[in-house]
Amino acid sequence: MxxxxxxxxxxxxxxxxxxxxxxxxxxxxxxxxxxxxxxxxxxxxxxxxxxxxxxxxxxxxxxxxxxxxxxxxxGTAPLLLEDDVEEVDEEAEEDQEQLISVVSRFDLRVVDLDALLDAGRSAQQRHPVEAEESGDAEPVDTAEQAIYEITRETGEAWFELPGVDLVAGARAYVVPEHPFEPLEADADDVITEISAPNGTVTHAETWA
Incomplete structure (x- = not known):
């Protein structure tokens, strides 16, 4: 001093x-x-x-x-009496508040397979996927493969798929709550991952 x-x-x-x-x-x-x-x-x-x-x-x-x-x-304080306040990571808290899970299901009826396959093949040519070990892309010979190729290019185009009618659809928007188990994108059993997490449903949509 x-x-x-x-x-x-x-x-x-x-x-x-x-x-x-x-x-x-x-x-x-x-x-x-x-x-x-x-x-x-x-x-x-x-x-x-x-x-x-x-x-x-x-x-x-x-x-x-x-x-x-x-x-x-x-001019000195011999005892530190202030409680240690745990600093809150505002950014992490904000990220947690912004976490939304969107869960959906759509049942489709194929009414024109040829039109659907043609659209799927065209989508694959515009946006080729990674080739298989044989060097060839998976052929678009099935309805599900055609729908996969189209939605991979345009997103969830359930209402605009050529040769397909929408039988029913549902989508829920969920704000997750603890305990929250994040979606495992590389899980072996994908079906079990496609379910609404624990939380509050804020919005819901259905189509028929």
Whole structure:
């Protein structure tokens, strides 16, 4: 500490008033601490918890007053009484609040297979998938393969699939709640993953 710091410290404390205040705070704290100890020693465990909390609160208040008196006299605080507040990661909390699970199912009826296959093959040519080990893309010979190729290109085009009628569809928007098990995209059993997580359904849509 520099000489300037000493002068500033002395100008802020070490007065007759702060001495009297510290002495009084120390006396009250000593009396309260002795009474607090005697009360704790007399307890058997059968008392209401509120009795213990009241004793602790009374002592805590005098400790804070004593700590303040020391600071006013010396400019220092011997006891760190502030509770450690766990810092909240606002960004992580915001991400959690923004987490939405969208679960959907659509049942389709093929009414024109040829039209559907043609559309699927065209979609595959525009957006070829990774070739198989044989070097050839999977042929579009089935309705499901054609729908896969089309939706891979355009998204969920359930209402615009050539040669297909929508029998029924449903979609739910869910805000997940704990315990929350995230979707495992590489799970062996995909069917079990396609289900609504634990949470609150905020919106729902159905088509028929």
């Amino acid at each position: 520099t000489e300037v710091d000493d002068q500033q410290l002395n100008s802020q404390g070490f007065t007759e008033e702060t001495r009297k205040a510290l002495a009084e705070a120390s006396r009250l704290l000593a009396e309260r601490l002795q009474a607090h100890t005697e009360a704790l020693l007399a307890m058997t465990g059968a008392e209401e918890q509120t009795v213990l909390y009241e004793q602790n609160a009374a002592l805590e208040e005098l400790v804070e007053d004593w700590n303040d008196a020391v600071f006013e006299h010396t």
